[in-house]
Amino acid sequence: MSAYEQILYDVAAGVATVTLNRPDRLNAWTRQMEEEVTHAIRAAVSDDAVRAIVLTGAGRGFCAGADMSLLNAVSQTGLQRDHREVSSNELPGNQRQHSWLLTLPKPVIAAINGPCVGLGFVIPLYCDFRFAAQSAVFNVIFSRRGLIAEYGIAWILPRLIGLPKAIDLIFTSRKIDAAEALQIGLVNRVLPDDGFLPAVRKFASELGSSVSPRSLRVMKQQIYAAQSQTLDQARDVAIEEMLASLQCDDFKEGVAHFLEKREPRFTGR
Secondary structure: OOOOOOOEEEEEEOEEEEOOOOHHHOOEOOOHHHHHHHHHHHHHHHHHOOEEEEEOOOOOOOOEEEEEHHHHHHHHHHHHHHHHHHOOOOOOOOOOOOOOHOOOOOEEEEEEEOOEHHHHHHHHHHOOEEEEEEOEEEOOOOHHOOOOOOOHHHHHHHHHHOOOHHHHHHOOOOEEEEEHHHHOOOEEEEEEEOOOHHHHHHHHHHHHOOOOHHHHHHHHHHHHHHHHHHHHHHHHHHHHHHHHOOOOOHHHHHHHHHHOOOOOOOOOO
């Protein structure tokens, strides 16, 4: 895929930015957009110059959910046929839509610049960070469309904000603003609308340059795997990974830059 039609992709200062680019439709999600996002993120993962990935939306919205033409096609052609077609995309990692973001070896930051609704609400849940602009609003919406808790949201949302708050948002489909999203732990930070994306990119760039890419890669795998492990299992994995880390180049650099009082030059090895 040499050119994108529904997203934008650029790399600068170690950060790959993937921008959903249907601003006239509040970046409503389509099959083509999903394929393009998948392709772009794969490119970012394969690019050694990229240390972090930012996912955002063009214009005044992040993502208004699935495009209504897609939902109408589902209602007309039937769920089984449509779900088979949508799920046929070759996705990295565990081959599950959207949740494959958890398997990526690089941190993914959702820069939520506006309305974040339905499927657009789900996707940031599988990012490692969620930053919201002050004007951003959030709405699960599924119960108001006669749908259910889609794409694993019933698993991940309670883990992020707790069961009572997740039940509230999922059952009622009520809209919340960025301030409440921060208060309940749905987002990590709320930033001013003015200069929002540059501020997120700055965070991503600093994250990528100040810490070991190898450490981030291993720790991300540990954290999400631990959600289905016992404490003993997680501890055993940690011991193995700790011993391996002591032999790696990034550990040596981590000690050296501290002792030499200079900026780190991590290689990810």
